[in-house]
Amino acid sequence: MTIERPWLAHYPAGVPAEIDVDQYPSIPAMLDESIRLYRDRPAFSNMGKCITYGEVETLSNRFAAYLLGELRLKKGDRVAIMMPNCLQYPIATFGVLRAGLTVVNVNPMYTARELKHQMVDSGASVILVLDNFARTVQEVLPETSLQHVITTGLGDMLGFPKGPIVNFVLRYVKKMVPDYDLPSAVRFRDTLALGARHELPEVSIGPEDIAFLQYTGGTTGVAKGAMLTHRNLVANMQQASAWVGGNARPGEEVIITALPLYHIFALTANGLVFTKFGAKNILITNPRDMPGFVKELRREPFTAITGVNTLFNGLLNTPGFDQVDFSKLHLTLGGGMAVQRAVAERWKKVTGVTLVEAYGLTETSPAACINPMDLAEYNGSIGLPIPSTDACIKDEDGNMLPVGEVGELCIRGPQVMKGYWNRPEDTAAAIDADGWLHTGDMAKMDENGFFYIVDRKKDMILVSGFNVYPNEIEDVIAMMPEVLEVAAVGVPDERSGEVVKLVIVKKDPALTAEQVKAHARANLTGYKQPKIIEFRDELPKSNVGKILRRELRGD
Missing domain, CATH: 3.30.300.30 (ANL, C-terminal domain)
Known part of the structure; x- marks a missing residue:
């Protein structure tokens, strides 16, 4: 069934109606292109230490070679990663993907009960965990299918003498690393050394292979793993790149990554889209430390930042934020929850840049709608469906509703997940026979194709x-x-x-x-x-x- 697409008439100049989903067969294929183009440019920075795109290639290849050569993992095996934003995260994630394996992102703040559910449900055989959270892994280890544990300290990739100092302070001064006992655990740095001894084999990775099992908040009961394929994420990266591309300068962007990369918003927007642009990702490990965060923002001018309403609100209410150099900032993207008008208006006043609201879900990899980047001011809308995406409003009986009427927002496009891991009934309830994902959000569309979230059904x-x-x-x-x-x-x-x-x-x-x-x-x-x-x-x-x-x- 064809649907009207009134939003196309209001697309920003240069944004195509459709994107090329097949340009890259996988995430590593996109990464390889960025490495070729930006090899010597800084890729990720954390606590003052920076690694280049070339170093990302070397280190992620070594981790991939360790997983395949030492651990003998097979294609499709699941590897859990449980850490905040630090240099180990992109190295490990790209390594897992290069090896043809599936990343299971884990919120490091999880309780033992939540971690056990995710490990049992995903069937992960390996977990990489920051020392600060290793005690939780120890608690659940015997009740899971985990066979290998890799541990790392926050300072492990920061070099000498900074790395050992950071690890010492966290463990002995701030007492932020509870004692744990995982006698067979391997250190992350050792996995890189062991991986260097192995030749990384040629791994065939197809568009339908599962890149991430991304667990979604469990607002409807138990947390479920959304199966996000390489095609899903490549599609969303292409869609978002096409949308913000006219506003981005390849090889020159500096993006602030304060939302955790284990969350789908930062994972795709910062970790993939801006890697495609050859950007420098400044990783903020603990954005809750607002004074420390503002201090970090004052180190160098940045061009882009993503966040949620509470993050922007927190920054605006932190002394010194209005002294930050915003001269190069040209992109502020808000998502994850509704952006409040009062916050958006104050953000524009302080930074001179419009806070552009976007909308997405774990199940849509995540972007589905984004406001035009040239938006003059906050408009209360979640924006327009992005290229190759259809959106509509349906009533309780599945009938499409006309302009202005409130019903459930439904999304269809190449970024919609394959389904929920091992949950065919839940998948069938979420994605109907015509391929529409039912979001559970109540919304309406205006005559120009802009969508407005009215609220969660629940x-x-x-x-x-x-x-x-x-x-x-x-x-x-x-x-x-x-x-x-x-x-x-x-x-x-x-x-x-x-x-x-x-x-x-x-x-x-x-x-x-x-x-x-x-x-x-x-x-x-x-x-x-x-x-x-x-x-x-x-x-x-x-x-x-x-x-x-x-x-x-x-x-």
Whole structure:
């Protein structure tokens, strides 16, 4: 069934309607091209240490040779990587992919229970873990199919004397490395030395081979592994590259990578798209240390940054951020959660650059819609479907809805996952017979093809039969200068089914609940107004800074 594509008429100049999905058969094929073009350029930088594209090639080849030559892994075997942003991450990830194996990204903050589920579900046979989190691996090891453990210290790739000093401080001064006992574990640096003894064999990697088992948050119960093929990720890289390409200078970009590379947003946007552009990726290991993060931003002018609303908001509220050199910044991309108007407008004021909102899911590798890069100012939209992507709004019965009507956002394109690992029923529930991925997000499309997220199905609040969307409430309350952060959730109410509850982190300690209610009364219709207001020191957030409404609801 063909669908109308009103968005094509509003594409930025030079952006094609379709991309060439077959230009690269795999992620390593793209990487090889970048290495050829940018061999001596800096590729990844962390804590002041930089490695070039040529060094990425040498080191990732050695890791691949270790996995195949020493561990005798077979094509399709799963290798788990459990670490924050550091130089080991791109080396290991590209090494696993070069070897024809599948990366299982693991959030290093996982509890033993969460790690065990992911290891058992994925059937990973190898895990590479940062020392700081190795105790968790030790706890679950006997209950998983893991046969090999590789450990590394945060300073291991930083050279002498900095590396040993960083490792010493973390372990003995800051006490950030709990004792662990993994007697058969191999050090990451040793794997590179052992890999250097082996010739890396020619590995055939096809577009349909699974590159990543990317576990998705588990908001609908248990965390599921989205099977993302080389074709899925190459397609999304091509789509996003075509979209931002006119705004990027190959071989000259410097991108700030503060979101973790184990998360799909940074993985594709920073790790793949900007590697294709020959960019220097500045890896921020701990963006929660906002003063330290701002100090890092002041080291050298950067051209691009990606993030989520809470990250941008945090930077804007950190002393010294307004002193950063923004003269070369030309691209700010926000995703992962709704960008709030108040944050976007302040970002533009401080940096001079529009915060462009994008939308995606783990299941779409992730980008599905992005706003035009030449957007003059924040528009509240998630943008237009990117090249080779269709989007539509469907009702409960699967019928397409006309312009302006709210229903479930559905996406179709080469970036849509192969399915959920070992979960055919869940796959069938998510992707319909016509290939549409049902996102679970409530949205509408305007006559120009711009899409607007109204809210998650699950987050919608029902007050006396009226739909109330938390994003709208949060946007209104975030306009108050006394509010640092806000989340809106529905809580049960005998009279109206549910009422709106606000959880607020104050910027001004003098802020009262009555002031908030007065502001809400002035800006929101009766049934949308908050009945309960709670003040907290902080909001619960996921590993990438997304506010966890379900925890506030007590789900």
